[in-house]
Amino acid sequence: MRTIANYDKVNNEFILNGEKRFITNGSIADTLVVYARNGGFIVQSDWEGYEVIEEYKMMGLHGLHLGHIKFNNLRIPKANALFYQEIKEPSEKIVGKTSTIESLQNMLGPERVILSAQALGVAKRALEIAIQYTQERIQFKKPISEFEGINFKIAEMSTNFEAARALVEKAVNDMRDSILAAMAKLFSCQTAFKICDDALQCLGGIGYTNKYAVERCLRDVRLLRIGGGTDEIMKYIIQKGIYKKSQQSSKEMLKKEFFESD
Ligand SMILES: Cc1cc2nc3c(=O)[nH]c(=O)nc-3n(C[C@H](O)[C@H](O)[C@H](O)COP(=O)(O)OP(=O)(O)OC[C@H]3O[C@@H](n4cnc5c(N)ncnc54)[C@H](O)[C@@H]3O)c2cc1C
Numbered sequence: 001m002r003t004i005a006n007y008d009k010v011n012n013e014f015i016l017n018g019e020k021r022f023i024t025n026g027s028i029a030d031t032l033v034v035y036a037r038n039g040g041f042i043v044q045s046d047w048e049g050y051e052v053i054e055e056y057k058m059m060g061l062h063g064l065h066l067g068h069i070k071f072n073n074l075r076i077p078k079a080n081a082l083f084y085q086e087i088k089e090p091s092e093k094i095v096g097k098t099s100t101i102e103s104l105q106n107m108l109g110p111e112r113v114i115l116s117a118q119a120l121g122v123a124k125r126a127l128e129i130a131i132q133y134t135q136e137r138i139q140f141k142k143p144i145s146e147f148e149g150i151n152f153k154i155a156e157m158s159t160n161f162e163a164a165r166a167l168v169e170k171a172v173n174d175m176r177d178s179i180l181a182a183m184a185k186l187f188s189c190q191t192a193f194k195i196c197d198d199a200l201q202c203l204g205g206i207g208y209t210n211k212y213a214v215e216r217c218l219r220d221v222r223l224l225r226i227g228g229g230t231d232e233i234m235k236y237i238i239q240k241g242i243y244k245k246s247q248q249s250s251k252e253m254l255k256k257e258f259f260e261s262d
Pocket of ligand 1: 021024064197228229236
């Protein structure tokens, strides 16, 4: 994150400079919460210095306006600051964690659990369509649900859906557990993508058209393996948390052994 705010003491306002890609509804929003490296601010898009560089076209989520936006000396009244941390060095030299990064990290856990629930919702719809369609479609004088190649897919899709739901429910019960949130997001979003793909396969050619919602489910759900943190970043968070826990428990064991041997 390179967007940076500087405080103008004379005019009692902040001056924001930077750019952000992939901002949900950033190209049409009137009011935005913007995180800079050293603060959070409420910004109006009609202020001078707010520029929409581009609105991206996407493979799915066609109701969403994905913006690339730029802040060119955007002046923000002091009252619109959510928090601010003064940084002495020039912006190019800022490294390491600031209060913004910590605040964002605290917010991302709950956001990831919510995205996991979204993934379950999309997967559920695709699965329902596949269950219904496979009982109606006749091939070789039988509903295709009677072919093991199809009904075993339904069995696996349903089992994986329930496993993902159980993990998401566990994460919902402790939204502060960032490792569990990452596990729920990784597993539910990958599972939902696979369920939507298998549902499309169950529908054959018609699945690839827009007659049924499964092709839309597949396109829309794909984003969830990227937005809010990619699959790879979820794996990074999970392994880091697991090794940290393991090292902490080894230290505690050593401490216990040391005192018990006294
Ligand atoms: C539709 C949509 C809406 C979005 N909405 C918002 C929004 O409202 N606000 C917002 O702030 N952001 C938003 N985003 C941005 C989104 O969070 C990022 O796109 C996402 O976090 C990935 O970052 P990136 O695109 O820079 O990918 P990159 O970081 O360039 O990653 C590219 C690839 O490299 C991998 N990679 C990167 N670093 C590592 C690493 N250390 N180890 C292993 N693999 C790595 C990634 O996993 C990925 O596979 C949105 C994106 C999309 C597509």
